[in-house]
Structure formats: structure tokens, C-alpha cells
Amino acid sequence: MPFLIAAFSLFIFYCLPALFTDTAFAAKNPKEEYKKLQKEIDTHKEKLEKAKRMEHSVLEELDRTNKDLSQTQAELRKYIGKRKAAENEIRKVEADISANKAKLEKQTEWLKRKLRVMQKHGYSGDVVILLSTSEDIAQLMRRWRYIKELAGYDHKMLNEYKETIKNLTEQEDRLKTLHAELKKSEEKIQANERAIAEKKKGKEMLLSSVRKEKSSYKKMLKELKEASNKLMEIIRRAEEAEAYAAKGFHNLKGRLPWPVNGKVVIPYGAQKDPQFNTPVFRNGIHIKADDNTSAKVVHGGKVVFADWFKGYGQLVIISHGEGYHTLYANLAEIFYKVGDIIKGQQAIGRVGESGTLNAPGLYFEVRYKGKPLDPMQWLKKR
Numbered sequence: 001m002p003f004l005i006a007a008f009s010l011f012i013f014y015c016l017p018a019l020f021t022d023t024a025f026a027a028k029n030p031k032e033e034y035k036k037l038q039k040e041i042d043t044h045k046e047k048l049e050k051a052k053r054m055e056h057s058v059l060e061e062l063d064r065t066n067k068d069l070s071q072t073q074a075e076l077r078k079y080i081g082k083r084k085a086a087e088n089e090i091r092k093v094e095a096d097i098s099a100n101k102a103k104l105e106k107q108t109e110w111l112k113r114k115l116r117v118m119q120k121h122g123y124s125g126d127v128v129i130l131l132s133t134s135e136d137i138a139q140l141m142r143r144w145r146y147i148k149e150l151a152g153y154d155h156k157m158l159n160e161y162k163e164t165i166k167n168l169t170e171q172e173d174r175l176k177t178l179h180a181e182l183k184k185s186e187e188k189i190q191a192n193e194r195a196i197a198e199k200k201k202g203k204e205m206l207l208s209s210v211r212k213e214k215s216s217y218k219k220m221l222k223e224l225k226e227a228s229n230k231l232m233e234i235i236r237r238a239e240e241a242e243a244y245a246a247k248g249f250h251n252l253k254g255r256l257p258w259p260v261n262g263k264v265v266i267p268y269g270a271q272k273d274p275q276f277n278t279p280v281f282r283n284g285i286h287i288k289a290d291d292n293t294s295a296k297v298v299h300g301g302k303v304v305f306a307d308w309f310k311g312y313g314q315l316v317i318i319s320h321g322e323g324y325h326t327l328y329a330n331l332a333e334i335f336y337k338v339g340d341i342i343k344g345q346q347a348i349g350r351v352g353e354s355g356t357l358n359a360p361g362l363y364f365e366v367r368y369k370g371k372p373l374d375p376m377q378w379l380k381k382r
Contacts (some may be wrong), residue, residue, distance in 0.1 A: 063308070063310050065202060066353075068199055069200065070313075070352070072192055072195050073192075073352070075188075075192050076189060083182060083189065086181050086185060089178055090175065090179070093171050093174055096167075097175065100167055103164050104164045107160060223310075227309065227311040227312065231367075232370035233370075235317065235319075235367065236369075239319070246322070247322055249321060249322055249324040252378070253377060254378065254380065255380060256299060257380060258379055258380065259296055259298050259326075259348075259364050260296065260362045262293075263288050264285050265287070266286035267376070268375055269281065284363055284365030284372065285363070285364055285376065286361050287362045288361040289360060289361050290351070292332065292351065293350070294350060295331065295347065295349050295350070295351050295362050296345050296347055296348060297326070297328075298344065298378075298379075299318075299320050299326070300320070300341075301320040301326075301341075302340070302342070303317070303337065303339060303340045304317050305338065306334050312363065313352070313353075313363075314329070314330070314333070314334055314349065315328070315331070316331065316334055316349060318342065324367070325367045326364070326365065326367075327365035328363075329362075329365075330361060330362055331350060331351065332351060333349055333352070335347060
């Protein structure tokens, strides 16, 4: 705020005198003078807005954009899941409808034959004749039992026929409901995809503006360094609270499996920014990977952090014992929570773009007692 007040004061100091000293020109051409004044006001407004942006944290602005994007992506995954469930149920209901239709055809054919026989012989007359021609009580009782069994079978078949029709009606109604749900999910998916495209564009513009201004870029690097130091503190506190009792991680140097298949696009270590010639130190590597690819833990351990972290996006930290930790950042989704014990090569989350880069991939670090190590010296050679 002090900067804004100072900037506005400068505007008052330099611009307002011009309104009073240049009265001759204003009297001659007031429209031109008005346009000139409006242009100056707009220019100073832009400078004030720029100064205002500089007062805010670059990473916080990125985090707000990333969280908004991550929420929309989570909604997209939810509706994609609903669509898949609806499609699976539609296939099942369609199969049931097909089976019931085949069953109904057979039952209808049986019913037609039964009705033709009844029309030909007369159902009630046959029963009376059959019973009246019985020679003795024993034969009468046998015939009566047969008639009851036949009647019972007919009754059962008719009930099954009615039940089949009822099931078929219910399944066809369910199919209509499922198709309506599917259409709704499709519309939500399309809306979310459009929103994601807009949010990605906004993030790209934000990163682009930071990259163009050296002061903003340097500020972001400074904030990233501060975030890295905070991670050291988180790891230290986690170790003090409850150290994970495991041994042998130090023997795995050069033998760890890769957390995700992909190309390393940002290496570990000291580098110079090609645009501003600014020194940069990367604590980990960024592995380019397809969006929604599963990231796997390189070795068994305990989850000591699983949440959003400024500058890292969605982050998971695994303790492997003896002070060793691995970090998995830039995730779109986290599968575990703090305190969970996880085995090597289990999927820890889904790759995304929740960090400072506007590209899908996994940011990966190896640390010993909080200090970053070169992950390439720990991963298997490829």
C-alpha cells in the first residue's frame, strides 16, 4: 500500500499542475486536451495496477489459479466416472432387456399353443369328462392330482410371463433414466472441459507475464526458495514427531525405479535462466508425462505429508527411514493420507500440472535430513 500511495501522489504532483498551466491549449482545443488527460490517467492506472500486483505473492496468485483449475479437473473426473458407470449399467440393462425379450418370446409361444389347445378341446369340458370316466376312486384321485399339477404348472408359467413383462417394463424405464443421466454427464463434461481450457489459458498468461518481468520472476524464485526451506522444516518436525523405523535406503543409490515413465525436461542443480541470466537452483527434476498418468512411490515408506503446498501444487512426502525422504509434486490427485504405510511401486497419485509449470508431469525430489540430493544419482540408468 505505501507504494500505491506514493505512486498516486506522484500522479497528483505531475499531472494536476498541467491542468492549470496549460489553460491556453485547453481553451483552444478542449476535446484534444480531454483525450490527452484520459490517456495519462489510463497510463497511470496501469502502472498502479502493476504495482499492486507486485505487492502480492506471485506463488499465491499461481496457487489460487492452480487450486481453481484442480477443482474443475476433479469435477471433470467425477463426471467422467459417472458417465462410465452409466455406460456400464446401460450395457448391463440392455443385455437384461435382450434376455427378457427372448424369454418373453418363448413364453408367448407357449401361451399361444396353450390357448389353441384350449379353444380346440374346451378346457372345462375336458376336466369333467376326464373325472366322470374314472372307473374307481383311486383312478379319480390320481386324475385329480394330475389335473392339479397341470393347473399349477400353467399358473406358474402365467406368473412367470407376467413377471417377465413387468421386469421388461422396469428395465426399459431404467434405460431411459440412464440415457438421461448419460446426457447430463456429457453436458457437464463438456462444460468442465471448456472451463479447464479457459483456466489453463489464464495460468499460461500469468506465467507468461511473470517470465516477461525480471522483478516478478526473481520474486517467484525467491518464494520458491523459501518454500523449499519450509519443506526442510516440515520434514524435520515429522522426523521428531515419529521417525519411520526402516533401514537400507542408502544402499539403493542408482537402483531406484522411476516414479513415472517420461523424459526429464528440467534437471536438478544450478542453472542460469536464458532470458534474464538469473542463477536458478532446482532441488529436483521435472519428468514430463501424460496427464492423469499414475505416479508410483520409488520405495516403501510412510506418508508424512499429503496436501497442497505453495509452489509445489499437490505434494506427497514419503519417509523411508534413516532421514531419507522422497517428494512427489505437481499432482492432480493424491491417493494416500498422512500416516499411511505404502509399499514400493504403489501408485501414490495422479500426475497433473498443479505446480508452477503449465505442463503435465511429475516433480520429484530425494532428500536426506531435509537437504535435496540429485535424484538422477538415485534412479536407475535408462
